[in-house]
Amino acid sequence: MKKYRKAPVCIGFLLPVFLIYTLFLFIPLVQTGYYSLTEWNGITEKIFVGLDNFRDIFSNSDYWITFQNTIKLVVISLLIQIPMGLLLAYLLYMKTRGMKIYRTVFFLPVVIAPVAISLMFSLFYNSEIGVFNRLLEMIGLGAFQTNWLSNIRTLLYAVMAPQVWQYIGLYVTIFLGALQSIPGELVESAEIDGASRTQIFFHVVLPEIVNFTNICIVLCVTGSLKAFEHSWIMTGGGPGVRSAYLGVYMYKTAFVNSDFGTGSAITMTIVALSLVITVLFNKLAALTRD
Amino acid sequence: MKEKRWLSLGMAAILCAGGLAVTGGEEVRAEDKVSIVVATNWGEGDSKYDYFYPVFQKFQEEHADTMDITLQTYSTEDYKTKIKTQTASGDLPDVFTYWGGGMMKDMVDAGLLLNVDDYFADTDQVKREDFDEGAFDYYIAGDGNAYGIPIESTRGVLLANKEIFEEYGLEYPTTYEELLEVGKVLNENGIIPMAVGSNGGTPSEFLFSELYNQYDGAAEEIAALASGGAFKTDNAVKVAETLLDMIDNKLFPEDTMANGGWSASLQLYTDRKAAMTYTYPWMYEAIPDDIQECSDIIPLPQMPDATVDPATIQTGFTVYGFMINKAAYEDPEKHDALVQVCDMLASDELTESLTESGMIPCKKVEVNKEAQKLIMQKTLDYTADKNLVQVHYTTMPSADAISMMDSSLDELFIKAISAEEFVDKVQAVLDK
Amino acid sequence: MKFLHKSWKYQLFTIVKYLFLTIMAVISLYPFIWVLISSFKDNNSIFGDPFGLPKELLIENYREVWEGADVGRNFLNSMFVCLVTLVILIMITSMGSYILTRVWKNGFLSIYFSLGIMIPIHALLIPSVLIFKRMGLTDNLFALVLMYTATNISFSMFIMNGFFEGIPREMDEAATIDGCSRSQIFFRIIFPIAKPGIATVATLAFLNCWNDLLLGLVLISSPHKKTLSLAISALKGSYATRYGLLCAGFVISIIPVVIMYLLFQKQVIAGMTAGAVKG
Structure with missing residues (x-):
């Protein structure tokens, strides 16, 4: 009886979000799924080709290069953005003076357009006029000087760096919000019990914000899987596809080469990859919780 | 509390102003006006914009009582994406600057573009001979016809x-x-x-x-x-x-x-x-x-x-020129207006104005070297x-x-x- | 002795902490300063002397952006679209999230709603244009509102879920005993407590909408309906972009975002203290 009393509220509350989401996000996704099974240049009639597009991309070495690049970006973002975000947030949380100023400053890079950041970094890396090499020389690491964007070994990481760095502030904000929602008494009583700062962090604070860590990890993974702008602006994904991610490769295929069928197929693989990673991650999170 | 009230007041004001901006911009379209969409890749930051816009504006004002012209300008990269989505949704502009060769091939194959000889046949203002002959090469498709009118050479x-x-x-x-x-x-x-x-x-x-x-x-x-x-x-x-x-x-x-x-x-x-x-x-x-x-x-x-x-x-x-939407051109309502717009885009006046931006024209006009x-x-x-x-x-x-x-x-x-x-x-x- | 030792270590830690934070702050502040300085330069001095101060202040850039790009109108358009989006987004996602976390846990719907976070925006461009054309909303700012709302639903629900799950169950139960209906519980009790979550969502969603270029590009055509980021993007040249001009545009567009952020940060703290008093 009670169960049915809930129904009108449930429907009333869920309907708006469900409708908008389904109409403007899910249906377009289904359409993209359909395009991925066709040959379409964006102008003439679509020709149904079944799974040919997928066969094409899976046998294309460029696809696998961008695939690897994307995975590298996901891993590097996870290893840098999350710990850095958490560390900075925790330092700010520990009764730091000027916390508000720091918090705002850390967030600033997030709001700056990637075009500007990318331009700045291109100038930064430039071996003729840039300061990066000069800086290395100044601190005695002159041996590491190189043409960052023209060296096969460094160029992908040089393109990743601005993006990974730019969004750390996002995680600082989320973690700081999470830390501040921990009841103060919890930490205080641990302090009274004589726990050290590291102990407090790992045994009191971390378990409290585990939910938010999950949020950050998912945001970080999906954000990296969709990465586009920095690579597109700095190098156009090149040379070749050496600094392209799946998102860049998809855009280039669909909008530059007008092959919307194959472009949509690449999109579907991005979605599938995200799904797999998210499901794996949730399984893992559930395992560690038990 | 006071601050909060101020804040929500401010937001409400912005919303209202925004709403006004949205609805206020809607001009009432007179029945007898032809609406024409012109699109170019000369965004506001492009060096050509300053030489193009005054000529365009003058034309727009002179024909204000017969035509309702919308100008869409984007930077080149955005422009390509925009035109591609507009083609896919069937909203191609009536006249638009675009590239030839491999870039226009799909559009030509789909029959979206007008053979420019049709336009030259309808106008007494511009002749194909007014242009450097080689300039059309870039716009000649497999069938031997030209589908664009060249503007810039380099x-x-x-x-x-x-x-x-x-x-x-x-x-x-x-x-x-x-x-x-x-x-x-x-x-x-x-x-x-x-x-x-x-x-x-x-x-x-x-x-x-x-x-x-x-x-x-x-x-x-x-x-x-x-x-x-x-x-x-x-x-x-x-x-x-x-x-x-x-x-x-x-x-x-x-x-x-x-x-x-x-x-x-x-x-x-x-x-x-x-x-x-x-x-x-x-x-x-x-x-x-x-x-x-x-x-x-x-x-x-x-x-x-x-x-x-x-x-x-x-x-x-030839770097690029402009193209005419075939369907719009063959629409009897739009036809005459489109010819006039094209006359403006291919006019000596506009070409000469654009040369001042450092452009080498495809049209044979006197370039003031000094x-x-x-x-x-x-x-x-x-x-x-x-x-x-x-x-x-x-x-x-x-x-x-x-x-x-x-x-x-x-x-x-x-x-x-x-x-x-x-x-x-x-x-x-x-x-x- | 032990006390002294601890305090020495504590002081060292504090010094290292502030040093580290300050270095990070400088690194974070630098790009903004760079954009600001570059906005007063021309290309020759941006490329020739990228990290120096401008030889002469080109205030010209700002004037040109303001006049050339009709920034006033574009600014209002952006504000309108972003704020309406925020209001709708926060209402519908918090309602949906409340049901899915506290009233009717449904695994299928949760996964369904999380799908959206994985879709690259480029994949939506052509389908969305077609949908709005069918709805008769071509070249309409409300199409943009709907699209922005839809693309932000997934991550918003994701964050909201985290916050709603953190609110003790007893609160609902106590309220039910007091005779509150479900919607009363939501609007009077849960919604106010979730303020920090809402502020986080609002900040991030505002940022997404404000900086979006692609959806605006494909859904809007009339010059007077363009959003700010569209207008700024039009400042790029075909071959050579005048980066000083572009940077001036960026500065103009960054300021509202920073103001928004500061305002919402205040809300976070206000919301938190309110929650603590009640809790």
Whole structure:
């Protein structure tokens, strides 16, 4: 009886979000799924080709290069953005003076357009006029000087760096919000019990914000899987596809080469990859919780 | 609490103002007005916008009682995406600037574009003969008809800084050996011989074509690309190998990616860090007066085994023009208005105005040389007796072949692939 | 002795902490300063001397951006679209999230709603244009509102879920005993407590909408309906972009975002203290 009393509220509350989401996000996704099974240049009639597009991309070495690049970006973002975000947030949380100023400053890079950041970094890396090499020389690491964007070994990481760095502030904000929602008494009583700062962090604070860590990890993974702008602006994904991610490769295929069928197929693989990673991650999170 | 109230008041005000802005902008359309959509890739930040907009505005005002013209302008990159989505949704603008060759192929095949002879037949203001005949080549499709009216033409130039050459007692190189010699001296003095990078294929792909044209049969090979010819030729491999040799001899900046693209390449030259650069007139706006003063336009050095004298040729091609939406043109309501809009876009008045931005017109109009920048005057003098030759960019039959050439050339420049591999990669796309 | 030792270590830690934070702050502040300085330069000095101060202040850039790009109108358009989006987004996602976390846990719907976070925006461009054309909303700012709302639903629900799950169950139960209906519980009790979550969502969603270029590009055509980021993007040239001009545009567009952020940060703290008092 009670169960049915809930129904009108449930429907009333869920309907708006469900409708908008389904109409403007899910249906377009289904359409993209359909395009991925066709040959379409964006102008003439679509020709149904079944799974040919997928066969094409899976046998294309460029696809696998961008695939690897994307995975590298996901891993590097996870290893840098999350710990850095958490560390900075925790330092700010520990009764730091000027916390508000720091918090705002850390967030600033997030709001700056990637075009500007990318331009700045291109100038930064430039071996003729840039300061990066000069800086290395100044601190005695002159041996590491190189043409960052023209060296096969460094160029992908040089393109990743601005993006990974730019969004750390996002995680600082989320973690700081999470830390501040921990009841103060919890930490205080641990302090009274004589726990050290590291102990407090790992045994009191971390378990409290585990939910938010999950949020950050998912945001970080999906954000990296969709990465586009920095690579597109700095190098156009090149040379070749050496600094392209799946998102860049998809855009280039669909909008530059007008092959919307194959472009949509690449999109579907991005979605599938995200799904797999998210499901794996949730399984893992559930395992560690038990 | 007070603050909160202030805040929500402020937001409400912004919302209302925004709402007004949205609804207030909606002009009531008179029944008898024809609405026409004109689209260009001359965004507000483009040097042509300032020369185009006044002419357009004047036209718009003069025809305010019969036409309702919407102008859509975007920067080039955005513009391409916009036109592609508009094509997909069937909302192609009535008249729009666009590129020919491989870029327009799909549109022509789908019958979206008007054969421009139909327009020339309907107007008494403009004739096809008013344009340089070669200028239409870029817009001629497989069926032999032209589907665009060319606006801008261009010329590839090798700029050399006279003062730097004098300072080190050097002569302008005319052969490849001399170029290597000059390069050696300049490098010893910390000067980059030639500021050419490769990022997204600029400006490297044009240098590639310019050098290519020095070889026997090159002109025919480039022209043949449009109709199914091969990219993979002995000449292509030879040029790619020479480029690699030039890189090994440090003729270009070390970091070709960071110093690639139009602006960054030119910058090394205008900062006097490089003695020469290969560029195009659309960059002249960025050359300071003192550099214009000491710049000479010189022929490219003759490449090894080349048979064509580089002092007799120069790359020159149509960059883009405008196209007419066939369906709109055949709509009896829009037809007459469209002809008038096209007359304006192809008018001497607009063409002359655009030349002031440093554009070389495809239409035969009197260019006021005195009003041009010094460097442009030098270009016009240099180009007067040259045989214009094509570039791969305009004759490549498909957009993906162009983008493969660009991105692979970037790879060649950082020595990630060999000359053979570069040529093979492009050919593979053509063979698909 | 032990006390002294601890305090020495504590002081060292504090010094290292502030040093580290300050270095990070400088690194974070630098790009903004760079954009600001570059906005007063021309290309020759941006490329020739990228990290120096401008030789002469080109205030010209700002004037040109303001006049050339009709920034006033574009600014209002952006504000309108973003704020309406925020209001709708926060209402519908918090309602949906409340049901899915506290009333009717449904695994299928949760996964369904999380799908959206994985879709690259480029994949939506052509389908969305077609959908709005069918709805008769071509070249309409409300199309943009709907699209922005839809693309932000997934991550918003994701964050909201985290916050709603953190609110003790007893609160609902106590309220039910007091005779509150479900919707009363939501609007009077849960919604106010979730303020920090809402502020986080609002900040991030505002940022997404404000900086979006692609959806605006394909859904809007009339010049007077363009959003700010569209207008700024039009400042790029075909071959050579005047980066000083572009940077001036960026500065103009960054300021409202920073103000928004500061305001919402205040809300976070206000919301938190309110929650603590009640809890």
